[in-house]
Amino acid sequence: MSFLLVQALSGLATAATLFLVSSGLTIVFGVTRIVNFAHGSLCMIGAYLGWSLIERFGGSVGGFWGSVALASLGAGALGAAMEVGLLRRLYRSPELFQLLGTFGVVLVAQDAVAWVWGPEDLMGRRAPGLKGSVDILGQPFPLYDLVLIGLGPLVLGLLWLLFTRTRWGVLVRAATQDRDMASALGVDPARLFTGVLFLGSALAGLGGALQVPREAVNLHMDMAMIVEAFVVVVVGGMGSLTGAFLAALLIGQLQAFGILVFPQITLVLVFLFMAVVLVLRPHGLMGRAEDAPPAAAAAAPVLRLGNRGGWIALALLALLATAPLLVGDYAVIVLTEMVILALFAASLHVLIGLGGLVSFGHAAYFGLGAYGAALLVRHLGAPMPLALAAAPLVAGLGALIAGWFCVRRSGLYFAMLTLAFAQITWSVAFQWSGFTGGDNGLLGIWPSAWASGKAVYYWLTLALCAGALALLRRAAFAPFGYALRAGRDSALRAESVGIDVRRHQWCAFALAGSAAGLAGGLYAFAKGSVFPTLMAVSVSVDALVMILLGGVQTVSGPLAGAALFHLLESQVMRATDLWRLLLGLTIVALVLLFPRGIVGVLSNRRERS
Amino acid sequence: MSQLEVTDLARGFGGVQAVRGVSFTLESGELLALIGPNGAGKSTCFNLLNGQLRPDSGRVRLDGVDLVGRTPRRIWAMGVGRTFQITATFASMTVAENVQTVLLSRARRLFGLWRPASRQFRDEALALLARVGMADQADRPCGVLAYGDLKRVELAMALASDPKILLMDEPTAGMAPAERLELMALTAALVRERGLAVLFTEHDMDVVFGHATRLLVLDRGTIIADGPPDAVRTDRRVQAVYLGDES
Numbered sequence: 001m002s003f004l005l006v007q008a009l010s011g012l013a014t015a016a017t018l019f020l021v022s023s024g025l026t027i028v029f030g031v032t033r034i035v036n037f038a039h040g041s042l043c044m045i046g047a048y049l050g051w052s053l054i055e056r057f058g059g060s061v062g063g064f065w066g067s068v069a070l071a072s073l074g075a076g077a078l079g080a081a082m083e084v085g086l087l088r089r090l091y092r093s094p095e096l097f098q099l100l101g102t103f104g105v106v107l108v109a110q111d112a113v114a115w116v117w118g119p120e121d122l123m124g125r126r127a128p129g130l131k132g133s134v135d136i137l138g139q140p141f142p143l144y145d146l147v148l149i150g151l152g153p154l155v156l157g158l159l160w161l162l163f164t165r166t167r168w169g170v171l172v173r174a175a176t177q178d179r180d181m182a183s184a185l186g187v188d189p190a191r192l193f194t195g196v197l198f199l200g201s202a203l204a205g206l207g208g209a210l211q212v213p214r215e216a217v218n219l220h221m222d223m224a225m226i227v228e229a230f231v232v233v234v235v236g237g238m239g240s241l242t243g244a245f246l247a248a249l250l251i252g253q254l255q256a257f258g259i260l261v262f263p264q265i266t267l268v269l270v271f272l273f274m275a276v277v278l279v280l281r282p283h284g285l286m287g288r289a290e291d292a293p294p295a296a297a298a299a300a301p302v303l304r305l306g307n308r309g310g311w312i313a314l315a316l317l318a319l320l321a322t323a324p325l326l327v328g329d330y331a332v333i334v335l336t337e338m339v340i341l342a343l344f345a346a347s348l349h350v351l352i353g354l355g356g357l358v359s360f361g362h363a364a365y366f367g368l369g370a371y372g373a374a375l376l377v378r379h380l381g382a383p384m385p386l387a388l389a390a391a392p393l394v395a396g397l398g399a400l401i402a403g404w405f406c407v408r409r410s411g412l413y414f415a416m417l418t419l420a421f422a423q424i425t426w427s428v429a430f431q432w433s434g435f436t437g438g439d440n441g442l443l444g445i446w447p448s449a450w451a452s453g454k455a456v457y458y459w460l461t462l463a464l465c466a467g468a469l470a471l472l473r474r475a476a477f478a479p480f481g482y483a484l485r486a487g488r489d490s491a492l493r494a495e496s497v498g499i500d501v502r503r504h505q506w507c508a509f510a511l512a513g514s515a516a517g518l519a520g521g522l523y524a525f526a527k528g529s530v531f532p533t534l535m536a537v538s539v540s541v542d543a544l545v546m547i548l549l550g551g552v553q554t555v556s557g558p559l560a561g562a563a564l565f566h567l568l569e570s571q572v573m574r575a576t577d578l579w580r581l582l583l584g585l586t587i588v589a590l591v592l593l594f595p596r597g598i599v600g601v602l603s604n605r606r607e608r609s
Numbered sequence: 610m611s612q613l614e615v616t617d618l619a620r621g622f623g624g625v626q627a628v629r630g631v632s633f634t635l636e637s638g639e640l641l642a643l644i645g646p647n648g649a650g651k652s653t654c655f656n657l658l659n660g661q662l663r664p665d666s667g668r669v670r671l672d673g674v675d676l677v678g679r680t681p682r683r684i685w686a687m688g689v690g691r692t693f694q695i696t697a698t699f700a701s702m703t704v705a706e707n708v709q710t711v712l713l714s715r716a717r718r719l720f721g722l723w724r725p726a727s728r729q730f731r732d733e734a735l736a737l738l739a740r741v742g743m744a745d746q747a748d749r750p751c752g753v754l755a756y757g758d759l760k761r762v763e764l765a766m767a768l769a770s771d772p773k774i775l776l777m778d779e780p781t782a783g784m785a786p787a788e789r790l791e792l793m794a795l796t797a798a799l800v801r802e803r804g805l806a807v808l809f810t811e812h813d814m815d816v817v818f819g820h821a822t823r824l825l826v827l828d829r830g831t832i833i834a835d836g837p838p839d840a841v842r843t844d845r846r847v848q849a850v851y852l853g854d855e856s
Binding site: 423471474475477479480481482483485486488489490492493494495496497498499500507579 | 695701714726
């Protein structure tokens, strides 16, 4: 009994931090309608700043709490700067660009923090005066955690006062309801939004700094925090403070007790919980239905089935096929990966370019294909051809299941659901170490003897990928592709002419998933190993960046984008340790240069001419 | 000959009874106008007929078959076409491809993964476009068309499913007066040629009295007049409730 009570209390302490971070995220979303990926990074920066300040001044009670407050303000200032420099230009952009832009900041922050504080985990000093523990029914419980438990409701209360009792809070709520009306009434939305970003980021920083006495500050905090905060915000209802509080409490308890019952799959539990909530209550526990669907991406231009496209593709294929005769082994390896990534990017393009469905978890199916093949080899001793044949089937099946949930929602919620399913597959691969090898991955996944030469494996990859790409291209110009585009251009019209939009999207999800799975299977044998990182958010984002580089509007764009991306990655990574920083800056520059999307820029040109 | 029979249709939103006790029939060859002041329940009525909304009570029958409870897709497949007040076409496709997509949908070929869509039903699409006067723009992207032309494309898309009943929500909204009369003349001709039954809402009284074969007047969710244009024009209740609004 007392054990359960202590477990519940520690769940409450977790919930308090979770709420602090999530409340910031939900406030920022409520006002700006942007899901700020960098929120987790601000939390991490708050923790690192807090660690440094506490190391120096944290000996006294005043010094400790002063350091925490200062760290929080520092994160707030960075958030405000981010609003002025980046977000302000993205308010009217397609969601893809908002998510990508803020993810660019995540990448920059990762390398910047590692550069300033180093890669090692940093253990912080305990809070002075709160080092001990209290007895709760005979069980010791940390005093500091008790303080945290009290802090959650306190912050909720203060935020409530701020938003209902102050002029600033009322203005923020007005802008949340109707941005245009608020600015028509003489409220300067720019300053208001900067203030909101400051507040939200300060809350993230506070949540981070308060973690210093509890656990080591590390470089993975940003993704861990943002993913959990996403779940809380989505479960609670995006933009709802009370919802976030409730969801944080529920998820805190789910984690505290889930670890007792299913220690292997605590992460899965959290995401399953979110998926179930979203299916039952599409707008979260306390969320309200949006008046209008989130801003649609700029209308895509007409796709045309060119007559010369086929010949160019054949010529390119012939050129690629002769490459191993002309270049060395290293170049052949790079080319193999490039071809695989081209298929991966093209499979995502089926969803984004044709269906207008921005998936933030496409790496899941790449990873499922890779793991499907690797597990068959490892546990059943399957030969390579069989494992490669299984890869698209495993991934396709996974996509069929996840897709059934995901296509029920659109826009941001679709993106969040795909992300959730990617995190589920990632956490299975990461936590179920007995089966998947966990963090160590599965090694020794080499091709059959006949395909073990670099050139032979490259030709095999080229043949399979070219075949799959040809199929995807046929599908894009076949009635299936038209039905998808019809659903994206106008779902209302599509339904009214008998098109089952959802079913087409579901099938597209499965098709894209299995194509990504084939790419994943080929990747596993090319690398000889698989790791959970194959399914990480950053891999999903890599695919999005490839599409962005190549342009969303053409079927061949993703191929060029994948080639360019991989070339840059393999070259820059050899030259510098700051690859993520550069990639992040590139992404930010891309979305700032093309805030309405590359398509938008093109149509702007057309309108002017 | 087809017949749409609406009996005692009712639908409320919270405390507001948007449509109540609405009954009427619509037969092939009729161009039936549904008019009424803003908020009278016209759009709700439309959404109830094509399955977008489910009525609280009442029946909608097409040639004796009940439509209530079926999805918009199913009702469309049974022969009830619809155009929207705000034009909605597939902007990333050409004019012909818009119509071809509907023809493919009708032929249940939308899951085809191999044969290019742009080469299927092209002649049928061009014939429909010729009928609405859009054949010369068949290969232009829909996204760049003028508003009036979009309305014509929508009409061709609606006709592509060869409907028995066509519901048109403010078909001429946002068009210049000359264009309005032209589009309604075209619609009237199609009604005669194809034995179509059209139900349309409209604010422009010139269009209504110039082309409708019969009028329904809706006020606060109920039908207060149903008859030929001349009879409705002189109906005192209609004048008081509806036309009186404008004086």
